[in-house]
Amino acid sequence: MKQLTINATTRKEGGSSASGRLRKEGKIPAIAYGKTKEPTKLFVDSSELRVALRAIGNSTPVVKVKEGKGAARTSIIQEVQRHPITDRYLHVDFREVADDEIVQVEVPVHAVGEPWGVKNEGGTLEHVAHSVAIRAVPKNIPEFIESDVRELKVGDLIHIKELPAIDGVEYMDHAEQPVFTVIN
Numbered sequence: 001m002k003q004l005t006i007n008a009t010t011r012k013e014g015g016s017s018a019s020g021r022l023r024k025e026g027k028i029p030a031i032a033y034g035k036t037k038e039p040t041k042l043f044v045d046s047s048e049l050r051v052a053l054r055a056i057g058n059s060t061p062v063v064k065v066k067e068g069k070g071a072a073r074t075s076i077i078q079e080v081q082r083h084p085i086t087d088r089y090l091h092v093d094f095r096e097v098a099d100d101e102i103v104q105v106e107v108p109v110h111a112v113g114e115p116w117g118v119k120n121e122g123g124t125l126e127h128v129a130h131s132v133a134i135r136a137v138p139k140n141i142p143e144f145i146e147s148d149v150r151e152l153k154v155g156d157l158i159h160i161k162e163l164p165a166i167d168g169v170e171y172m173d174h175a176e177q178p179v180f181t182v183i184n
Contacts, residue, residue, distance in 0.1 A: 003062075003063075004063045005066055005072055006049065006063050006064070006065050006066070007066050008032070008043065008094075009042060010040060010042055010067060011029070028089045028091065028092055030043055031094070032075065032095075033094075035098075035101070036098070037096055044092060046088075058108045058110075059108065059143040059144055060106075060141050061077035062075070063075055063076075063077060074138045075094040076095045077094060079091075100137060101137065101138070102137055103137070103141075104133060104172060105136075105141060106131040107131055107132060107133075108131045108143075109127075109131060109144065109146075109147060110144050111146075111180055112147065112149065115149045115150060115153075115156075115182045116150065116152060116153055121182075122184070124184075127180060128181055129177065129178070129179045132145065132163070132171060132177075133171070134169050134172060135170045135172055136170065137168065147162075147179065147180060149182075152181070152182045153182060154182050154183065155183075157179075159177060159178055160177045161175035
């Protein structure tokens, strides 16, 4: 998994007017919290956040958050709030996790190959679930999970239980939940 680092700075002021001033300066208000950490008000640079989110793309949002001169801490981007009209970033929540803490996250699932039913039967590959819930320590969290769909015929399904086993990763969704299917 690629490891991205986001630089953050502690802020003292909270509230909407202070947040508005930060946004005018090109900074995004943020908060970092965790099981053993008191919530900390932060801000991050808007362009740095945009670059990081673009690099994450359709992958698991695990990053390192570096506050000032302190050590970078492993965090999950829990939520990114955006303005409904302008689509600008409004706020970011970072959930800090210990390196040995088991966390539950959603991980994207990608199809590999072209299904037999699409090539030969005129079917369409349908993504029933774009992501699956897993439990793992941060170092074992995959960017995404790949599933080979080349053998699927029209009407066939791939369930959670048929996804590849990954060391240190436990699937949390029901084993019979479909992930991919080929429909007519």
